[in-house]
Amino acid sequence: MSVSEHVAGEPQREALAAYALGSLEEREAEELALHLESCEACRNYLQWLRPAVDTLPASVEQLRPSPAVRQAILAEVNADARASASPTPARPRNARVGWRGLLLRPATGFAATALALAGIAGYLINGSGGGTAHSTVAAVATGPLAPAAASAHLDRVDGSGTLVVDRLPRLPRNRVYEVWVQRGGTVSPESTFVLRRDGTANAAVPGPLDGANAVLVTQEPHGGSDTPTGPVLLRAQLG
Amino acid sequence: MKISGTLSGRGLDRLGDEELMALVDDKHPAAFERFYDRHSGAAFSLAHRIVGQRSAAEDVIQEAFLSIWRSQGRYDPARGSVRSWTLGIVRNRAIDALRRGSSPTRHLDQDDDATLEGRPAEELTDDEAVRREMAQRVRGAIEELPREQSQVIALAYFGGFSQSEIAEMLSAPLGTIKGRMRLGLEKMRSSLAEGLGIDEAMEALP
Numbered sequence: 001m002s003v004s005e006h007v008a009g010e011p012q013r014e015a016l017a018a019y020a021l022g023s024l025e026e027r028e029a030e031e032l033a034l035h036l037e038s039c040e041a042c043r044n045y046l047q048w049l050r051p052a053v054d055t056l057p058a059s060v061e062q063l064r065p066s067p068a069v070r071q072a073i074l075a076e077v078n079a080d081a082r083a084s085a086s087p088t089p090a091r092p093r094n095a096r097v098g099w100r101g102l103l104l105r106p107a108t109g110f111a112a113t114a115l116a117l118a119g120i121a122g123y124l125i126n127g128s129g130g131g132t133a134h135s136t137v138a139a140v141a142t143g144p145l146a147p148a149a150a151s152a153h154l155d156r157v158d159g160s161g162t163l164v165v166d167r168l169p170r171l172p173r174n175r176v177y178e179v180w181v182q183r184g185g186t187v188s189p190e191s192t193f194v195l196r197r198d199g200t201a202n203a204a205v206p207g208p209l210d211g212a213n214a215v216l217v218t219q220e221p222h223g224g225s226d227t228p229t230g231p232v233l234l235r236a237q238l239g
Numbered sequence: 240m241k242i243s244g245t246l247s248g249r250g251l252d253r254l255g256d257e258e259l260m261a262l263v264d265d266k267h268p269a270a271f272e273r274f275y276d277r278h279s280g281a282a283f284s285l286a287h288r289i290v291g292q293r294s295a296a297e298d299v300i301q302e303a304f305l306s307i308w309r310s311q312g313r314y315d316p317a318r319g320s321v322r323s324w325t326l327g328i329v330r331n332r333a334i335d336a337l338r339r340g341s342s343p344t345r346h347l348d349q350d351d352d353a354t355l356e357g358r359p360a361e362e363l364t365d366d367e368a369v370r371r372e373m374a375q376r377v378r379g380a381i382e383e384l385p386r387e388q389s390q391v392i393a394l395a396y397f398g399g400f401s402q403s404e405i406a407e408m409l410s411a412p413l414g415t416i417k418g419r420m421r422l423g424l425e426k427m428r429s430s431l432a433e434g435l436g437i438d439e440a441m442e443a444l445p
Contacts, residue, residue, distance in 0.1 A: 010421075013421050014418065014421045015417075017417075017424045017425070018402050018417065021392065021396045021420065021424070022330065022331065022334070022395065022399065023395035023396070023400065023401055023420065024401065025403075049424055049428055050319060050323075051428060051431055052425075052427040052428035053396065053424065054319055054323040054326075055377045055380070055427070055431065056396050056397075057281060057284070057288075057326045057329075057330070058370070058374055058377045059374055059377035059378045059380075060285055060287075061284065061287075061288065062280065062281075062284045062367065062371050062374050063280070063283055063284045064283070065279050065282075065283035065296075065297060066293075066297065069297045069300060069301055072301060073275060073300075073301055073304050073305060074268070074271075074272060076305060076308075077271050077272075077305075077308050080266070080308070080309070081266060081268045155250035155251070157251065158268065158269060159267075160262070160267045160270070161250075162251055162253075162254070163250075164253075202253050202254055202258075204258065204261065206262060206267060207267075
């Protein structure tokens with residue numbers, strides 16, 4: 001796309017260039033933001049222009065911030081996290097919407113195969129610094145169709161984790177894998193995922209995992225379910 | 240039975256920026272730590288360019304990163320990459336700091352040894368090497384602009400000046416300033432499209 005393909009007139013383009021550079025007066029910027037909501041030509045031009053502005057920060061002399069800044073910021077972040085972790089707030093119901101599609105990648109249509117899980121290993125390694133607890137919970141699948149082929153482990157850092165899977169069966173286009181956290185008698189949805197082209201996937205397990213019994217994976221209709229509708233395919237036992 | 244994995248949550252490192260931001264939005268400190276490590280160098284460099292002093296730039300990135308951690312204003316992919324969005328926040332904070340600050344004129348101090356330019360490549364991390372390379376390429380594109388165009392762009396973006404302030408500063412008609420700003424940006428944008436390879440390099444940033 002070139003400039004000439006944009007319908008926006010020259011005065012508009014001048015205003016939009018200044019807007020993109022953060023150089024309009026506050027009132028002008030507000031008016032233009034309002035105008036943008038209803039003007040597609042202006043939106044298109046702004047979107048076309050934006051990468052030029054986005055490269056500007058990359059042109060400056062590149063420096064390295066002091067490690068003390070990192071320490072100060074992370075200390076506040078960890079203090080915030082500790083403060084909000086006790087008591088553990090109920091996970092808002094609508095929060096799971098944000099996880100929808102998080103790791104969705106195009107799924108190709110292979111028949112879904114059942115995968116049963118047998119060997120489960122739990123392995124806890126204490127992190128070395130900063131009071132952060134890292135652990136890895138590993139599992140090996142021995143399903144009838146893919147014996148020992150699928151592997152998965154949960155990388156756990158403090159209260160949350162990432163489920164790293166490899167060689168799970170591919171799913172039909174209208175199905176996804178869904179991750180759950182089991183706590184006592186309840187199971188709550190965490191995220192959905194499909195496999196990358198190479199058969200691997202990373203799925204977010206935001207948790208909190210403290211006090212949870214296990215992380216589970218099932219196969220669900222596209223978009224995920226509120227409660228599991230299929231058999232448990234993977235289980236990472238936590239406690 | 241097989242034990243795999245790492246001590247350090249390497250799974251998080253494998254997440255893309257947008258996936259990581261979803262975890263940051265959900266207040267996961269380990270995800271935030273990765274987010275900081277990926278973007279703090281670029282953020283600090285930008286803040287330093289704007290406020291001109293190391294300690295002030297450190298205050299700016301501290302404010303900016305903590306506001307991202309605490310804010311309700313979540314990352315919106317429609318606003319560009321995570322890095323662009325983050326740097327937009329840093330830029331605005333830095334301009335605020337500049338306006339609050341006592342010294343009205345920016346001075347670009349060369350007083351620190353933190354610059355990556357003079358260091359041997361082997362002392363740089365991968366990210367730093369990419370950033371240094373990018374800086375040289377983008378600077379090249381800016382240097383191709385007529386001086387009066389690159390000047391108004393720099394005053395607007397790094398100086399935080401409005402068009403009328405720039406017009407006054409340069410004793411030029413407002414319409415002229417507006418035109419230079421538009422022409423300069425359009426020219427930069429077109430050279431990106433013409434294969435300076437900056438789009439690709441931006442995407443390759445860790």
